[in-house]
Amino acid sequence: MAIESFGPIPSSAYTSNLTSASSLTSGMRINQSADDPAGQAIVSNLNTQIDTQDMASRNANDGLSLLQTADAGSQGINDSLLRMNELALQAQNGTYTTEQRAMLNQEFQQNLETIGNLANSTNFNGQNLLNADTASIEIALGESNNTLSLPNLTPDSLGLTGLDISDPANASLALQGLNLANQQLMDSRSQFGAQQNGLTAALENIGNQNLNTLSTRSQISDTDFARAITEQVRQSILNESSAVMQAQNNQSRGNVLQLLGS
Structure with missing residues (x-):
């Protein structure tokens, strides 16, 4: 029996989402030195x-x-x-x-x-x-x-x-x-x-x-709100697409294992 698992979403995506959310919440594009030294x-x-x-x-x-x-x-x-x-x-x-x-x-x-x-x-x-x-x-x-x-x-x-x-x-x-x-x-x-x-x-x-x-x-x-919102939406779409693709990949692997097992 195949065990389905979702691969991890890249950490860069989490970081980008976090940065966008922080910028939108604070109204500041630079909230820490790492954002733009x-x-x-x-x-x-x-x-x-x-x-x-x-x-x-x-x-x-x-x-x-x-x-x-x-x-x-x-x-x-x-x-x-x-x-x-x-x-x-x-x-x-x-x-x-x-x-x-x-x-x-x-x-x-x-x-x-x-x-x-x-x-x-x-x-x-x-x-x-x-x-x-x-x-x-x-x-x-x-x-x-x-x-x-x-x-x-x-x-x-x-x-x-x-x-x-x-x-x-x-x-x-x-x-x-x-x-x-x-x-x-x-x-x-x-x-x-x-x-x-x-x-x-x-x-x-x-x-x-x-x-x-x-x-x-x-x-x-200061935050460029139009740009920050666009970036947040883009990252959300990429994350969802990555999750769907990973799920499809896991499903395909499961089907192959079932065929081999039979």
Whole structure:
């Protein structure tokens, strides 16, 4: 009596089926180094590049936030300078008495104190931005750095210390000092704007590079579903055909043995 047996399906077929199933399940063409050693090496390098670009984007955004914080503080200083300018002009007017000018000077000095407080309290993550404690900050952008320069906007640096408007002569001198301080402030705020534009441009460039890197990684590592499904169907057909052919071969051998036995 013949004993029928099915021959083993080639291991390469099992491996191919397993690879196709893994690619379809994970969405990744390369799930282990053996799938594509060269491709895996490229993908690893691309992953490092993407991580670097992501961190550079975060750093650039932090730099933008820092500059916006500094500019907001300088806006407060600008508001105080405008009010001090109004008070100095008002104090020059000959219709005011000494007592009235003293009242104007009191508000003038309060605004001067406000400028000092803003210069010394405007900070980002514990770093003072407007009093020369931090002259510059390096923003790491991956392969390059962007240096942010920070101004000194304290009353001393602006030339405001000691000014008063207690009489018309002092008020006239105060106006001259305020004009110089205002120009210095405007220069600093223009620098803030230029540095923000520079970081924004760098951020856009990093974003474009990141998109291109992600696209390249996707082309190498992501599953081509149409191809993977086609390959899986092809392997299934080959496996079934192999099994049928093996069964027919076993049956033929059995028939021969029966004839010989009879």
